[in-house]
Structures are given as structure tokens and as C-alpha cells.
Amino acid sequence: xxxxxxxxxxxxxxxxxxxxxxxxxxxxxxxxxxxxxxxxxxxxxxxxxxxxxxxxxxxxxxxxxxxxxxxxxxxxxxxxxxxxxxxxxxxxxxxxxxxxxxxxxxxxxxxxxxxxxxxxxxxxxxxxxxxxxxxxxxxxxxxxxxxxxxxxxxxxxxxxxxxxxxxxxxxxxxxxxxxxxxxxxxxxxxxxxxxxxxxxxxxxxxxxxxxxxxxxxxxxxxxxxxxxxxxxxxxxxxxxxxxxxxxxxxxxxxxxxxxxxxxxxxxxxxxxxxxxxxxxxxxxxxxxxxxxxxxxxxxxxxxxxxxxxxxxxxxxxxxxxxxxxxxxxxxxxxxxxxxxxxxxxxxxxxxxxxxxxxxxxxxxxxxxxxxxxxxxxxxxxxxxxxxxxxxxxxxxxxxxxxxxxxxxxxxxxxxxxxxxxxxxxxxxxxxxxxxxxxxxxxxxxxxxxxxxxxxxxxxxxxxxxxxxxxxxxxxxxxxxxxxxxxxxxxxxxxxxxxxxxxxxxxxxxxxxxxxxxxxxxxxxxxxxxxxxxxxxxxxxxxxxxxxxxxx
Amino acid sequence: xxxxxxxxxxxxxxxxxxxxxxxxxxxxxxxxxxxxxxxxxxxxxxxxxxxxxxxxxxxxxxxxxxxxxxxxxxxxxxxxxxxxxxxxxxxxxxxxxxxxxxxxxxxxxxxxxxxxxxxxxxxxxxxxxxxxxxxxxxxxxxxxxxxxxxxxxxxxxxxxxxxxxxxxxxxxxxxxxxxxxxxxxxxxxxxxxxxxxxxxxxxxxxxxxxxxxxxxxxxxxxxxxxxxxxxxxxxxxxxxxxxxxxxxxxxxxxxxxxxxxxxxxxxxxxxxxxxxxxxxxxxxxxxxxxxxxxxxxxxxxxxxxxxx
Numbered sequence: 001x002x003x004x005x006x007x008x009x010x011x012x013x014x015x016x017x018x019x020x021x022x023x024x025x026x027x028x029x030x031x032x033x034x035x036x037x038x039x040x041x042x043x044x045x046x047x048x049x050x051x052x053x054x055x056x057x058x059x060x061x062x063x064x065x066x067x068x069x070x071x072x073x074x075x076x077x078x079x080x081x082x083x084x085x086x087x088x089x090x091x092x093x094x095x096x097x098x099x100x101x102x103x104x105x106x107x108x109x110x111x112x113x114x115x116x117x118x119x120x121x122x123x124x125x126x127x128x129x130x131x132x133x134x135x136x137x138x139x140x141x142x143x144x145x146x147x148x149x150x151x152x153x154x155x156x157x158x159x160x161x162x163x164x165x166x167x168x169x170x171x172x173x174x175x176x177x178x179x180x181x182x183x184x185x186x187x188x189x190x191x192x193x194x195x196x197x198x199x200x201x202x203x204x205x206x207x208x209x210x211x212x213x214x215x216x217x218x219x220x221x222x223x224x225x226x227x228x229x230x231x232x233x234x235x236x237x238x239x240x241x242x243x244x245x246x247x248x249x250x251x252x253x254x255x256x257x258x259x260x261x262x263x264x265x266x267x268x269x270x271x272x273x274x275x276x277x278x279x280x281x282x283x284x285x286x287x288x289x290x291x292x293x294x295x296x297x298x299x300x301x302x303x304x305x306x307x308x309x310x311x312x313x314x315x316x317x318x319x320x321x322x323x324x325x326x327x328x329x330x331x332x333x334x335x336x337x338x339x340x341x342x343x344x345x346x347x348x349x350x351x352x353x354x355x356x357x358x359x360x361x362x363x364x365x366x367x368x369x370x371x372x373x374x375x376x377x378x379x380x381x382x383x384x385x386x387x388x389x390x391x392x393x394x395x396x397x398x399x400x401x402x403x404x405x406x407x408x409x410x411x412x413x414x415x416x417x418x419x420x421x422x423x424x425x426x427x428x429x430x431x432x433x434x435x436x437x438x439x440x441x442x443x444x445x446x447x448x449x450x451x452x453x454x455x456x457x458x459x460x461x462x463x464x465x466x467x468x469x470x471x472x473x474x475x476x477x478x479x480x481x482x483x484x485x486x487x488x489x490x491x492x493x494x495x496x497x498x499x500x501x502x503x504x505x506x507x508x509x510x511x512x513x514x515x516x517x518x519x520x521x522x523x524x525x526x527x528x529x530x531x532x533x534x535x536x537x538x539x540x541x542x543x544x545x546x547x548x549x550x551x
Numbered sequence: 552x553x554x555x556x557x558x559x560x561x562x563x564x565x566x567x568x569x570x571x572x573x574x575x576x577x578x579x580x581x582x583x584x585x586x587x588x589x590x591x592x593x594x595x596x597x598x599x600x601x602x603x604x605x606x607x608x609x610x611x612x613x614x615x616x617x618x619x620x621x622x623x624x625x626x627x628x629x630x631x632x633x634x635x636x637x638x639x640x641x642x643x644x645x646x647x648x649x650x651x652x653x654x655x656x657x658x659x660x661x662x663x664x665x666x667x668x669x670x671x672x673x674x675x676x677x678x679x680x681x682x683x684x685x686x687x688x689x690x691x692x693x694x695x696x697x698x699x700x701x702x703x704x705x706x707x708x709x710x711x712x713x714x715x716x717x718x719x720x721x722x723x724x725x726x727x728x729x730x731x732x733x734x735x736x737x738x739x740x741x742x743x744x745x746x747x748x749x750x751x752x753x754x755x756x757x758x759x760x761x762x763x764x765x766x767x768x769x770x771x772x773x774x775x776x777x778x779x780x781x782x783x784x785x786x787x788x789x790x791x792x793x794x795x796x797x798x799x800x801x802x803x804x805x806x807x808x809x810x811x812x813x814x815x816x817x818x819x820x821x822x823x824x825x826x827x828x829x830x831x832x833x834x835x836x837x838x839x840x841x842x843x844x845x846x847x848x849x850x851x852x853x854x855x856x857x858x859x
Contacts (some may be wrong), residue, residue: 210642252751297647297678299646303650306655318644395636396638399691400655401602404656549605550604550605
């Protein structure tokens with residue numbers, strides 16, 4: 001340890017020049033410490049993602065044994081809805097097992113590695129500052145850039161571990177076509193995606209003083225990158241080149257094995273991380289880029305009720321997801337006009353979609369993509385229901401409960417906010433989908449049908465809220481388990497068609513119960529059942545919360 | 552109804568840790584009751600049971616004549632609570648937090664709130680996350696005292712306050728007592744309890760080991776006497792109850808059991824008293840008598856021990 005880090009005083013703010021070694025003092029220790037803290041979490045992420053990939057690689061061989069099978073699924077995948085969800089159509093030309101992995105999973109792996117990196121970087125930077133722990137660490141002989149560098153390095157370790165597991169594991173399966181070189185590229189592309197979005201988080205944690213806002217902003221960038229490539233791949237336009245996820249998917253591992261698209265991604269990651277370090281010297285410790293402004297001296301009467309308080313605490317989350325889903329819906333909606341013309345010639349698709357009962361191909365396209373939108377809504381539902389747990393852990397539930405608010409009133413306020421929010425975000429998705437859909441098809445009637453179709457998923461989100469609430473009421477420590485609901489719906493919805501899972505698996509998820517509007521006919525019964533189930537779960541949750549100790 | 556709080560044989564365990572081990576506590580209506588003990592003695596657990604946030608494993612608890620678990624909401628409208636470690640919503644201002652808690656409790660007395668803000672010199676327009684520890688504490692104190700609660704549960708309320716603000720706090724608590732409110736003041740700051748408390752209960756390892764008025768507790772301990780006489784004092788060492796006698800010419804210093812003070816002073820006056828200084832036992836000394844064994848093992852010897 002150098003003494004200079006502790007004693008150095010600079011009258012002006014440090015510009016953080018490269019080669020200024022003391023600003024990184026202590027980073028190595030912090031990386032070891034961060035890996036120690038996250039050993040279970042990051043291991044679960046890395047192993048989970050690697051195992052899903054390896055299991056998929058293994059099963060595509062058994063599900064599609066012959067070239068004819070593979071040609072058939074390639075044929076069935078050549079429609080805007082599936083291309084929007086998966087990747088560029090170039091993979092379909094020779095849909096080998098390796099091409100399936102590149103097409104169906106690489107984009108998803110980049111998104112998941114990005115998510116893991118964003119959460120890791122914010123947890124070890126802004127969350128530490130917000131929680132007051134960074135102050136203690138920085139008072140030791142630790143350089144001013146050490147914490148951000150350590151957070152990025154920790155995320156990088158996880159990204160590279162995932163990349164390495166994929167590079168070594170995929171050729172090890174003995175599936176023909178999964179070459180060592182292709183697997184190395186596959187792993188490297190995944191890791192590059194993780195590094196890039198980790199670097200994005202290094203910037204967003206400088207902008208805002210709040211951890212949640214910082215991860216929200218970074219995930220917004222991730223979502224925008226995904227939406228751009230989805231629009232580009234579905235419309236087969238150049239739009240995908242505006243998205244780093246699009247670049248990485250165009251490395252075509254196991255197909256063309258192109259390494260060069262990784263270069264712009266890594267260069268962008270390096271530049272973004274450098275921007276993060278530079279911005280960090282332009283702000284005060286504990287603050288965002290803009291100084292905090294004074295707020296109202298008095299609370300409005302609307303704040304003085306449990307629901308009012310909950311809505312105030314939830315409004316950022318609701319607003320963020322409403323905007324995100326509005327844009328995601330609008331992106332899919334704008335493809336609606338093309339869907340009809342693009343799909344017309346594909347007989348097989350017509351038959352498959354006809355089985356869904358769609359009046360038009362556009363309807364079927366909407367029904368497929370709405371499920372993806374609804375699963376993102378499910379992520380909102382879980383996050384919103386985690387809020388009361390966060391309030392309790394942070395010690396902010398006690399003053400409210402000690403101020404004459406009943407247990408049911410307090411939790412009920414949060415759950416009401418989560419239920420209202422669930423409805424609001426699906427409404428926003430429907431409005432975005434409907435407006436863009438009506439514009440792109442030139443049929444005004446589409447607007448109401450699509451808005452209604454999106455709202456039909458609200459009861460599935462209510463069940464998600466109810467399930468998460470019941471876990472909170474009875475087993476608060478098991479809260480991370482509730483991610484199972486959207487994760488299951490996503491895996492079944494996304495990988496199910498490829499891997500031909502039994503149809504019954506879909507029915508286990510609340511999302512699988514919702515009628516696939518507008519392609520299928522409206523059926524009120526499952527929606528009523530879901531609503532009743534949600535109500536029962538919430539009653540159960542309140543009963544549990546009334547009974548247990550508040551932490 | 553003269554008892555605000557009656558706890559008897561209260562037990563609470565967390566896994567293998569016993570937090571409360573048969574705790575008895577009685578607080579009379581209208582008194583300021585000091586609740587004194589070291590960190591981890593069970594003070595906050597007791598208050599959380601009183602708030603109905605924790606359910607006791609055994610024993611009984613009555614708060615304002617009701618059950619703190621099943622009548623929690625009704626009781627909370629009649630009491631106000633200040634935790635020792637106040638957590639505020641990062642994106643709400645202090646003023647909003649105060650108004651929120653007051654409105655939830657029932658009524659917002661804006662005049663009283665503004666007066667308290669003034670007295671505690673607190674800026675209500677700052678966001679929760681930008682307050683220092685002491686200012687977060689002030690937010691909770693203002694919210695509690697602006698209410699017309701008949702019972703105040705204060706759990707180490709002054710932690711983080713500067714000495715000036717501690718004085719303001721003491722004034723405000725005295726005012727509350729004059730208005731007939733009951734106060735349970737948990738603290739490890741002995742001076743504070745000594746200044747405000749009518750009665751004191753000392754808690755240690757989940758049990759109340761001593762309870763009574765300050766006078767009663769002093770009775771149990773030793774007064775330190777320093778005196779100067781015109782002639783050398785004789786016969787002090789023969790008196791029972793006199794400890795650690797030190798003579799330095801015409802000056803003497805000793806500790807004496809409360810019950811023997813009278814005899815000791817009489818012996819001194821026989822030698823012609825010139826000056827007399829006596830220190831009533833401080834709560835520090837009271838505490839050290841109870842925790843002396845613990846401190847001794849930590850490498851500290853209390854004065855009390857040394858005297859013995």
C-alpha cells in the first residue's frame with residue numbers, strides 16, 4: 001500500500017489521467033472482496049446461463065435429428081415475429097445445430113450477461129455509496145477510481161467465466177458442427193456483451209444518486225439496444241447495425257465465425273467505461289451529476305395515506321416500465337403492417353398461425369409478440385412486489401407501522417400500487433402496440449383490439465403480484481424465489497417452441513392461461529379464474545404478514 | 552388506569568439467541584421512565600414488542616390497558632415512537648416525512664410542527680438521503696412530538712444529536728411530561744436519563760435487574776465523600792459501610808453505603824468540618840455495579856471494583 005494515496009491532497013478535482021496509479025490503489029483488494037461477497041450470486045448466474053445453453057445445444061440434436069427437420073424449423077422461423085424475438089435471418093440459410101444456438105440464444109445470452117453486469121456494477125458502486133459503506137472504504141488507502149474499477153473488474157470476471165464455460169462446454173457436448181473455434185467466438189461474443197453493458201452502468205451510476213435509477217437507466221439502454229435489433233431483424237433493415245447486440249449476433253458463430261464484429265463492441269465498451277471514470281471526477285461523493293435540489297417543505301394530504309405513500313414510492317418504477325413497454329409495444333406494432341405481406345407466401349406459417357385461430361397474419365404476429373411484452377410486464381410485477389420487502393429491510397416500514405397504520409393497510413397500499421401499476425404498464429404496452437399497429441396497417445380498428453389484447457394479460461400480472469406477496473407474507477427471506485414466475489413464462493414461451501416442450505408446461509404459468517388475443521377468441525373464464533386466484537393469494541399474503549414479526 | 556405499561560415475564564428468542572429472558576417492567580401513567588442498559592441488552596426488542604412489531608414468545612404485555620399485538624393500530628394512534636436509527640425515504644423531503652407520519656397517526660398540528668422545526672433548527676426541504684444522522688433523528692423527534700400522543704416510546708432518541716440539541720430535546724420532553732404524557736426513554740446515555748427520568752429500570756441480558764426512583768436506587772449504592780477537617784479524623788475506619796478510606800493530613804476521601812452516610816458525617820463533624828463535598832452516585836456508578844463483572848473481563852476495572 002502506498003502512503004501517497006492517503007496523504008495526497010489536490011486543490012482541484014483530479015482529472016483521473018491514465019497512468020495516475022494512485023487513483024487505483026486498493027482495487028485488487030476490492031475485487032477479491034466483491035467476488036467473496038457475490039460468490040453465490042455470480043456463480044448462480046454464470047452456471048445457470050451456461051447450463052441452459054448447454055442443455056439447449058444438447059436437445060436441439062435430438063429434437064431436430066435430420067436435415068429435413070432443421071429445414072422445416074428454419075422455414076417456420078422466417079417470419080418477422082420470430083426474427084424480432086431471436087436474431088438475423090442469415091442464420092436460417094443453413095439452420096445447423098450451431099446456427100440454431102447462434103440464432104436463438106446468442107442475443108438472449110448477451111442480454112442476460114448485460115443484465116448480470118449492470119446489476120453487479122451498480123451493486124458495487126452506487127449502492128455502496130447510497131448505503132454509506134463506500135465512505136468507510138474510501139477513508140482507507142483506496143484510490144478514487146478503485147471502487148469503479150473493482151466493480152467493472154468483478155463484472156468482467158463473471159462475464160469471462162461465462163464465456164469460458166461456453167467456449168469449453170459447447171465443443172465438449174460432441175454435437176457435430178459445434179466447433180472449438182465457433183464456441184470460442186460464441187463465448188467471446190457473450191462476454192463482450194456483458195462487458196459493454198457493465199460499462200454502460202459505469203456511466204449511469206455517475207449520473208444519478210439513486211441505485212435504482214442507475215440500474216434502470218442502464219437497463220433502459222439494454223432494452224433500447226434489444227428493441228433496435230429486433231426491429232432491424234424483423235424488417236430486415238439496417239437498423240440492427242445501430243445496436244451492439246446486433247453487431248454481436250452478426251459474428252455468426254458456427255456459421256461464418258466472424259471475429260471482427262466484436263471489435264466495435266469492445267471499443268465501445270472501453271470508451272464507455274472511460275467516460276464513466278471521467279464523469280466520476282466531475283461529481284461529489286454520494287451525489288449525482290446534478291446537485292440535489294430542495295423539495296417541498298410540507299407533505300401533500302395525498303401522501304398521508306398508506307396508498308398515497310405507496311404510489312409515491314412506486315411512481316418511478318411504474319413510469320419507467322410504462323415508457324419502456326409503450327416503446328416496446330410500439331416497436332412491435334410498427335412491424336404489424338409488414339407482417340401480413342411478409343408472411344403471405346409462407347404456407348407453413350399460415351397453417352401454424354391458422355391453428356392459433358387468427359383472422360389475419362397480423363393478428364397472429366401480435367399474439368406472439370404480446371407474450372414477450374407481457375413477460376416484461378411480469379418483471380415489473382415482481383419488482384413492484386419486492387418493494388415492501390426493501391422498505392422493511394431498510395427500516396422504513398417500522399415508523400409507518402408505528403404511526404397507526406395496520407399491517408394490512410401498509411402491505412395493502414403497496415400491493416394496490418403494484419396491481420394498479422401492473423394494469424397501467426400493460427395499458428401502456430397496448431396503447432403503444434395499438435397506435436403503431438393502426439398506423440402501420442392503416443386500420444384504425446386495430447388500436448382497440450390490441451389495447452384490449454394487452455390488457456388481457458393484466459390478470460396474469462396480478463397473479464404474479466399475488467404469488468410474490470404470499471411469499472413475502474409468509475417467507476420473506478425466500479423472496480428471490482418469486483423471479484421463477486416471469487423466468488418460467490419466458491423460458492417456456494421462448495425456448496418451448498424450439499425445443500417442443502409438452503403443451504401442458506405452458507399451462508402451469510399464469511401467462512399461459514391468458515387467451516392469445518387477438519388471434520384467438522376472447523374467453524373470459526380463464527381471466528376470471530386468474531383474478532380470483534390473485535385475490536386469494538393476496539388474502540393469504542395479508543394473513544401471513546399480520547402473523548409474523550416485522551424485521 | 553394508572554399504569555401505562557405492564558410487562559411481566561416477557562420472553563423473546565431469535566433462533567438460539569435469547570433477547571428477552573423474563574423481563575418485568577412497569578411504567579406509571581404520566582411519568583418519564585428511564586430504560587437503561589448497554590447495547591444488546593434487549594431495550595429495542597422490548598420496545599418492538601410494545602409496538603406489536605414482534606410477537607413475544609412468553610409472558611404478558613399490556614400497553615395503555617390493551618394488548619400491543621392485537622390492538623396495535625388502536626394503540627399506535629395514541630402513541631408516538633422515535634427509533635434510535637431513523638431511516639428516511641431517500642426521495643421524500645424531511646417535511647414530507649414528518650407530515651406523512653403525522654397524518655398516518657391521525658392529526659397534523661401544523662403550528663406545533665413548525666414551532667418544533669424552529670426549535671430543532673431543521674430544514675424541512677432537504678431530501679431524506681441528504682440529512683446527516685442527527686438531522687434524520689430530528690425528523691423523527693419532530694414527527695413524534697408534534698403529535699398529541701399520550702405515550703412516547705423513545706428508543707435512544709438523541710443518538711447523533713449535538714449537545715445543544717440534546718438540551719432542546721430535554722426541554723421538549725419535560726414539556727411533554729408537564730402536559731401529562733407518559734414517556735419511556737430508552738438510553739445508554741446515563742446523564743440524559745438522570746436529568747429526565749422519574750424512575751429508572753436497568754436492563755441487562757434481557758432482564759430488568761433494578762427498578763425504582765433515582766432516590767431508591769441511590770440508596771443501594773455508595774456516596775463518595777471528600778472532606779477537610781480542623782483536626783485529624785478518627786474512628787472512620789471502624790465504621791461499617793465505609794470503604795476505600797484515604798487520609799491525607801486533614802483531608803479525607805471515602806465511599807460510604809447510603810444507609811451509613813449519617814454516621815459517617817457525624818464522625819466528620821466531630822473533627823470540625825471545614826469543607827464537605829459529597830457526590831451522589833451517578834448512574835454510571837449504578838451501572839458499573841451491575842456490569843462491573845462484565846467490564847472487568849474486558850480489561851477495565853470500575854472504580855467501584857477498585858474501591859472494593
